[in-house]
Amino acid sequence: MLALIILFLTALVTLFVGFAKKPLLTLSLSVLGLLGTGAALICQWYHPSDFLSSYEGVNMDAFAILFSLVAIIFTILIILSGFGQFKSRLDHTADYIGLLIFSLFGAIIMVSFQDMFMFFLGLEILSIPIYVMAGAKKDDPLSSESSLKYFITGAFATGILLFGIAWLYGATGTFKIYEIQQFFMEAEQISSLAYVGLLFILSAFLFKIGAAPFHFWSPDVYDGAPAPVTGFMAAVVKLGAFGAFIKLFTIAFSELYDFWMPALTFLAILTMFVGNLSAIRQVRFKRLLAYSSIAHVGYSLITMVVLTDNSALNLWYYLFSYGFATIALITVQMIVNDREDRIEAFKGLGRANPFVGFVAVVALLALAGVPPLMGFFGKFLIFADAIAQNPALIAVALLNSGIGIFYYLRTVIVILQKPGVDNEIEQSEFKTTPLQLIVLGICVLAMLFGGGLLMIH
Amino acid sequence: MELLLIPFVFALVAMIIPQKAVRGYALIGALVSVVAGVVHAVNYVPSAEYLSIVKACTTMEGGLPFFLNYGYDGIGLTMVLLTNVIVFLILLSNYDNQSIAASKKFVALVFFMQFALLGVFLSLDGLLFYIFWELSLIPVFLIFLWFGAKGKRRALMKFFIYTFIGSLAMLFSLIYIRSYAPSFSIEDLVAAQLTTVSALWVFGGFFIAFAVKIPLFPFHTWQPETYTKSPMAGTMLLGALMLKMALFGMIRWMIPLAPEALHCMTEIIVVLGGLGVIYAAILAIKQNDMKTVFAYASISHVGLIAAGIIVLSLDALTGAMVQIVNHSFVAVGLFLAADIIDRRLGHRNLLELGGIAQQAPKFAFWFAVIIFAGVSVPLTSGFIGEFLLIKGIYGYNWIYGVLIGTTLILACVYSFRAYQLSMFGPSKGFEFPDLTWAEWLSFFIVTIVVVFLGVYPQFLIDMVEPGLQKLIEIVNVK
Incomplete structure (x- = not known):
């Protein structure tokens, strides 16, 4: 939990430091914040008890910590390598970096969620900044196309996901993934609602990770988005989506x-x-x-x-x-x-x-x-x-x-x-x-x- | 350990030495390896056991145990010694080829290649073997890319993709058999109990990898183009050493790991080997580029070796080992001869050559000796090797023995045709300076080895025999 709080504050601070129009300051603060988040995660690894641990929405278990650490490393690398491009638009350096960190925040929720509600929030926090970032090259029509395409298809996939979650809730009566698992174990007869829900959720995941036949957006979006954003999508977004995917399907389903x-x-x-x-x-x-x-x-x-x-x-x-x-x-x-x-x-x-x-x-x-x-x-x-x-x-x-x-x-x-x-x-x-x-x-x-x-x- | 480290260190140091000293440095580096190999060989007492060094490292979460396990038996040691001597010869024979031999990149790559090859011959762990096997592809790829002839890009892609897909098939076999064994070490893999079907999977994967590398008919189509387009040093590395990795792999890995599949595969491999022998020899007769002639000749010779290995009689296996050594030296000699002509005249077209013997008698003499070794004249090691091989195949099935035996005649035809067209006849009016000392020395070493093994092969046979007997024993037990 501490890690998530630090990360969120980092993103906010980054945004506000942007007013100073000092790119290097923004960069060092954001990287520092990310490193702090990583440190907090490592502490969590060695001392699993944590304040606010009674909150059941997210749980930083070993799985979540491993995935989150990698996501943080990748984000730092991408911010560093893309800094030259961010800097070229002085007004927006902090916006870019801040949005990336918000997106990372979503990715970390997606690998640590405990119920479907947090999972959905994580997915949205992960995706929305990327919709914006994909269109960051405002003078390039390809970039706008990429942003629009990703937004429309992404919103559609999210809709399907929500629909699936609703069906699943109808079948099992709970959002918590361990309770869903429990339900399937004990149920004598599983209603067909659950299967339909599962299929909807599966398609949404396949869309997010870019698996065929839900992959058509990815070449256009990768191509049009600014290079650092492409890197972020390939490395971090995929990591978050896959983490949630394997977690949900190996526990709940x-x-x-x-x-x-x-x-x-x-x-x-x-x-x-x-x-x-x-x-x-x-x-x-x-x-x-x-x-x-x-x-x-x-x-x-x-x-x-x-x-x-x-x-x-x-x-x-x-x-x-x-x-x-x-x-x-x-x-x-x-x-x-x-x-x-x-x-x-x-x-x-x-x-x-x-x-x-x-x-x-x-x-x-x-x-x-x-x-x-x-x-x-x-x-x-x-x-x-x-x-x-x-x-x-x-x-x-x-x-x-x-x-x-x-x-x-x-x-x-x-x-x-x-x-x-x-x-x-x-x-x-x-x-x-x-x-x-x-x-x-x-x-x-x-x-x-x-x-x-x-x-x- | 030092066997592996010496070439690796020399490869790294090669990057920083002064430009002038590169050629001398290369020879010294190769000589150090040869000496290290000889010291190991002198101290080695022939036995069937591997002298192995095992360092165990467990992996994450107690999943897959991973071992650094390397060592040698008589067969492995023979290959190590062979590699070191051949690398020395390759560097020596390139000594006069300024554009290549004085290049730091080239020297570093050759040492790196030597490192990978020694790794292949020394690994006693499946995964380690695969890693070194793939590693050997990189230096030869770069040598080819940086020093190759015009039009290399196509040949390069073909070569790399062929061998890479072959290697992937081998990776499949290795991890598949690993699921039946507790670890990747060779003892565990040999002890794994496979069903006939799974043995076929394992055997098939190895077979594709090795058939591409050897190359066996019909997996050979990458080979002539690659040999022709690559620089001479690259051809020598490929022909003299890389394809020996595959033959060695058959003896060390493929047969002992999945002998259950032998009863259906032996016949196929013997037939493919035999077809390759005859088909490639006939093609060799029709070629006009000298290097292409020798490339096809190489396919023909190694087809025979592969067929001999798979029939698994002690005679044929011993013959195969002798012939592996012999073929390496002869290949270096032949490709050197082709390259000498290329260097002096700028082309290798047999129809435009002729009369070289008058101008360069020394060259003509040594070239003739190599040609004799290539066609297995008695008193050369080629005779011992091919005689034992054909005897073994004859014992397996006399029809195949007779058919494959025609290689002796066909080899004479293409070798002597190439020799006659280039060396004899009226001179076509070009200058042809005789051998330099480095070229002379290379030919001399090749000849010494070939004749020595032809007269006294016993020490080589003593060295490899316990290992080969153990191999036959493993197969019989299973």
């Missing part, structure tokens, strides 16, 4: 596993194929990232299809590794800063700026799952855990990793190529800021040595 598992199996496979096959043809970098993120959602869904004791942890580790790679790539995209965001604009990056090129290559290979990078261990944990129960699904997932290598490798080759002799594409300057270099350094260290996380207990 655990008894209905046989009902939703086949649907999810099919959708996981569909999502992997849609993401990977569409990514092959992309020429714009952020669209490539969007489709690759769809594919990664497919791999992550495997943890839910095959539930074991380690599912939540595997999912956590996977999203952790995925987030670092994505943030690194988004930062590189900001450095390349091509107006039309073509992949070809990355040509010569390896020569012009070896460090940035190196990080980009490592991040792409990490997404592709090349050992010994962190991305490999993420995939490995998921696959190794699930293979005993469903070898065919893992075979499909590995086949998809094979398809994936095609477009990651193509981008790697572009980055390592000599700068183009053809004048069709003017050479970017690859300007970096010190903050971005710090972010890239942190990400590359994590990707190279993150596998070591498995070795410590």
